[in-house]
Amino acid sequence: MGFASLLQLFTLAAIWGGSFIFMRVAASPLGPVALIEGRVLFAAVTLLIISWIVKKKLPVKGNRKHFFILGLFNTALPFLLFAYAAQIMNASSLAVINATAPIWATLIATIYYKNQLTKQVLIGLVLGVLGVTLLVGWEALKIGEGAILPISAAMFASFSYGVASNYARSAPKVEAYANAHGSMWAAVIFLLPLCLFFPMRTPPDIDISIAVLLLGIVCTGIAYILYFRLIVEVGATSALSVTFLVPVFGILWGYFFLDEQIGFNTLLGSTLVISGTMFVTGLTPKALISATREKYE
Numbered sequence: 001m002g003f004a005s006l007l008q009l010f011t012l013a014a015i016w017g018g019s020f021i022f023m024r025v026a027a028s029p030l031g032p033v034a035l036i037e038g039r040v041l042f043a044a045v046t047l048l049i050i051s052w053i054v055k056k057k058l059p060v061k062g063n064r065k066h067f068f069i070l071g072l073f074n075t076a077l078p079f080l081l082f083a084y085a086a087q088i089m090n091a092s093s094l095a096v097i098n099a100t101a102p103i104w105a106t107l108i109a110t111i112y113y114k115n116q117l118t119k120q121v122l123i124g125l126v127l128g129v130l131g132v133t134l135l136v137g138w139e140a141l142k143i144g145e146g147a148i149l150p151i152s153a154a155m156f157a158s159f160s161y162g163v164a165s166n167y168a169r170s171a172p173k174v175e176a177y178a179n180a181h182g183s184m185w186a187a188v189i190f191l192l193p194l195c196l197f198f199p200m201r202t203p204p205d206i207d208i209s210i211a212v213l214l215l216g217i218v219c220t221g222i223a224y225i226l227y228f229r230l231i232v233e234v235g236a237t238s239a240l241s242v243t244f245l246v247p248v249f250g251i252l253w254g255y256f257f258l259d260e261q262i263g264f265n266t267l268l269g270s271t272l273v274i275s276g277t278m279f280v281t282g283l284t285p286k287a288l289i290s291a292t293r294e295k296y297e
Contacts, residue, residue, distance in 0.1 A: 039212065
């Protein structure tokens with residue numbers, strides 16, 4: 001992986017790690033539904049403008065069902081659940097729980113597709129469960145009786161990404177950029193009726209407005225562009241390593257901007273989750289170096 005690609009990788013991780021900060025800031029004042037409707041709408045418009053510039057037409061015909069499935073499980077549902085959890089939980093904890101998506105994907109594949117559960121995968125699952133238990137248990141102690149719903153929402157959001165990942169295995173072969181663009185518009189449509197039942201709580205001030213704009217345009221729209229560029233440059237396997245960096249930036253941004261404390265439980269829990277995800281996906285440092293070499297040979 002060259003310096004430019006490495007810089008893109010860290011930039012993408014920093015952007016996605018920042019998304020949990022913006023959700024933490026804006027979820028309570030606006031409400032989860034209004035926040036995420038704004039996020040996906042600004043992201044969809046950003047991707048639409050880029051599509052016009054590069055003359056890339058969205059292949060809607062024959063792919064509506066596909067876009068709606070992706071829009072539900074890979075966008076609307078996890079975004080909404082994380083926003084709900086962000087009203088109470090720390091941004092750093094959410095970023096770490098988000099990193100368990102590959103673990104959920106592997107567990108679902110093992111059950112649904114009857115994939116063999118190897119020793120390496122089993123170790124990864126155990127490490128991931130221990131890491132999340134450490135984080136969630138500590139978070140529950142701090143929050144108290146109201147911890148069950150937000151923690152469950154965050155876990156189910158990560159599970160939803162796992163569902164989407166498994167769906168993608170047998171989904172229609174559509175270009176990655178089109179998947180992102182189409183699923184964003186599908187998410188906009190999914191969430192629109194909910195806005196009638198869960199309207200915006202308070203009109204946004206300038207800080208909240210900026211948070212929503214950055215969340216939609218930068219953390220979603222532009223982030224997807226960076227991710228797809230990275231896939232083209234270094235391959236899908238190496239690009240997936242961003243999963244391990246997002247919690248690091250989520251923890252750092254939470255500490256610097258929201259005064260969230262970095263305790264022993266956060267460091268140990270995140271280390272266990274990241275290690276577990278590496279075992280499950282097989283993305284060890286050695287495997288990443290090997291995949292990058294193969295890309296350029």
